[in-house]
Amino acid sequence: MEQTANNKTMKITVLRYRPEQDDKPWEQTFDVPYHHETSVLEALFYIKDHFEPSLSFRWSCRMAVCGSCGMMVNGVPHLACKTFLRDYEGKDMKIEPLDNFPIERDLVVDLSDLIEKIERIKPYIIPAPKDRNMPLNKSYIQTPQQMAAYLQFAQCINCGCCYAACPQYKLNPDYIGPAALTLLYRYNIDNRDGGKKLRAPFLNEENGVWGCTFVGYCSEVCPKKVDPASAIQLGKKMSATDFVLKLIKPEE
Amino acid sequence: MRQFLPTPSDEPIYWLMFGAGGMVAGIVLPSILVIMILAGLGSPDLATGLLNFEQVKGLLGNWLLAAMLFGIVFMLCFYSLHRMYHSTHDLGFHTKLFWFMAYGGAAALAFITLGLQLLIYFKLF
Numbered sequence: 001m002e003q004t005a006n007n008k009t010m011k012i013t014v015l016r017y018r019p020e021q022d023d024k025p026w027e028q029t030f031d032v033p034y035h036h037e038t039s040v041l042e043a044l045f046y047i048k049d050h051f052e053p054s055l056s057f058r059w060s061c062r063m064a065v066c067g068s069c070g071m072m073v074n075g076v077p078h079l080a081c082k083t084f085l086r087d088y089e090g091k092d093m094k095i096e097p098l099d100n101f102p103i104e105r106d107l108v109v110d111l112s113d114l115i116e117k118i119e120r121i122k123p124y125i126i127p128a129p130k131d132r133n134m135p136l137n138k139s140y141i142q143t144p145q146q147m148a149a150y151l152q153f154a155q156c157i158n159c160g161c162c163y164a165a166c167p168q169y170k171l172n173p174d175y176i177g178p179a180a181l182t183l184l185y186r187y188n189i190d191n192r193d194g195g196k197k198l199r200a201p202f203l204n205e206e207n208g209v210w211g212c213t214f215v216g217y218c219s220e221v222c223p224k225k226v227d228p229a230s231a232i233q234l235g236k237k238m239s240a241t242d243f244v245l246k247l248i249k250p251e252e
Numbered sequence: 253m254r255q256f257l258p259t260p261s262d263e264p265i266y267w268l269m270f271g272a273g274g275m276v277a278g279i280v281l282p283s284i285l286v287i288m289i290l291a292g293l294g295s296p297d298l299a300t301g302l303l304n305f306e307q308v309k310g311l312l313g314n315w316l317l318a319a320m321l322f323g324i325v326f327m328l329c330f331y332s333l334h335r336m337y338h339s340t341h342d343l344g345f346h347t348k349l350f351w352f353m354a355y356g357g358a359a360a361l362a363f364i365t366l367g368l369q370l371l372i373y374f375k376l377f
């Protein structure tokens with residue numbers, strides 16, 4: 001970071017945890033100079049370069065595409081690369097690892113539960129039986145309207161911010177959670193997909209859409225404006241329809 | 253990967269009724285209130301106005317209107333207590349007692365309403 005003429009500094013407290021040395025997480029405070037364009041991620045780079053080379057945090061793209069740098073900024077889940085110090089002017093800042101996930105080291109959390117849940121709901125196109133033998137040189141047809149139906153829900157970058165925000169996931173770690181349920185719904189409404197039946201058990205269970213009480217904080221914190229709460233409510237509609245249809249016409 | 257599949261939840265029943273209750277609370281109840289308030293303001297006389305005692309008792313004693321009113325009251329009770337039950341979950345209280353209090357409360361309020369309606373229908377007061 002270049003030094004600017006009107007240098008301002010912010011007091012930034014970072015939660016540290018080094019498993020081989022520390023019994024429990026502790027706080028370390030730094031005075032970080034910043035200018036108008038300084039993001040939280042750049043502030044962490046500054047701390048690592050100038051004060052504390054051992055500070056660990058995940059990052060990759062620096063442009064809100066990769067979803068690596070999710071962390072709590074003043075208690076709210078944010079992408080560090082998309083959050084700017086100028087918006088906290090005159091305040092102190094506290095950076096902590098994402099809530100509701102086990103801490104691995106400093107700001108790095110263990111996201112394997114999220115990854116396992118995303119894998120569980122089969123987030124890929126499963127061809128319908130009629131498409132199973134489609135020749136490889138033929139493509140699936142999709143209209144712009146059919147794409148618009150799910151496009152918003154396909155913007156998820158798996159940063160984990162919604163899980164850190166979700167009070168249900170905090171209460172019950174078995175709850176499948178916002179990002180995975182959004183992906184489930186996104187593939188269910190894709191016209192090229194025929195795997196609805198395989199995903200139904202995860203949609204219909206107590207830990208599926210019915211674990212949600214529509215607090216809506218996931219949609220508020222989502223850095224990609226995916227609106228997981230809306231996908232889950234639409235998923236409830238889908239699950240309820242499924243429930244009523246099964247009452248009328250039980251499966252063989 | 254899990255080897256067994258989870259069992260489906262029975263929450264859809266509650267959720268569909270909750271949704272119906274939400275429609276009642278959002279559309280039906282306000283329209284009834286608007287009509288009643290306008291009727292009351294339009295002819296405020298308690299003895300001879302639109303909403304005089306005998307007229308309202310007659311309305312409530314009509315079996316079709318009474319059945320509709322019972323449905324509305326039951327839906328509203330269910331809707332409010334269902335939401336309260338889920339709020340206790342959000343606040344971290346996890347006991348079956350709240351389940352009985354919420355849905356039992358909704359049923360009790362509905363039975364009280366039904367009792368009052370029967371009293372009016374059979375002209376017991």
